[in-house]
Amino acid sequence: MNTELRPIIQIGNPTLRQKAAWVDDVHDPAIQELIDDLITTVAKANGVGIASPQVAQSYRLFIVASRPNARYPHAPQMEPTAMINPKIVSHSSEVVKDWEGCLSVPGIRGLVPRYQAIEVEYTDRYGNLQKQELTNFVARIFQHEFDHLDGVIFIDRVQSTLEMITEQEYQKLVSGNTK
Incomplete structure (x- = not known):
């Protein structure tokens, strides 16, 4: 299998603000x-998820790939999963704020409110309809990537600029080193 490292587009690129197209043929x-x-x-970018609009391909497709890494040291481990034409079927009433970053918005983190639990449907890469309940960090990744399909970036959801920090300050926060 010959895979290619694709360039990740950054905030300001108009593709990130478009509504992504439905995938008609997963095969x-x-x-x-x-x-x-x-x-x-x-994987190479130390991300836990990526949406196809982030590589300038405006399709309703993203990868959820939670695993501990330098950017998210406490992330749970899971196999990278392609989610095609995803939708949120239902969600918890509980909303939790936590720090998010984005490969398309380098150097910035923000406190983003997200549903704590969601029920989702998507088509997998083999064409099968999948239904899952996602909670906590993985639910957060799904919602973050799902937003990309509608041209929404996490900073749009931050409620106050006081809830934004640099990646450097975030790393101090997660390591407990506040100096």
Whole structure:
């Protein structure tokens, strides 16, 4: 399998603000190649998720790939999962604020309110409809990536600029080093 590291576009690029197109054929070789490339790209970038609009491919497709890494040291481990034409079927009433960053918004973190639990549906890369309940950090990743499909970036959801910090300050926060 020959995968490619794709360049990640950054805030200001108009593709990030578009509503992404429905994927009609998950078996299309170009879609399968995009999935493989996204999995490679998110791993190399120390991300826990990536949406296809972030590599300038405006499709309703993203990867959830939670695992502990330098950017998210406490993330749970899971296999990278392609989620195609996803939707949120229902959600908890409980909303939790936590820190988020984005590969398309380098150097900035923000406290973002998200549903604590969500029930989702998506088509997997093999064309099967999947239904899952996601909670906590993985639910947060899904909601963050899902927003990308509608042209929404996490900073749009931060309630106050006082709830934004640099990546450097965030790393001090998670390591307990506040100096």
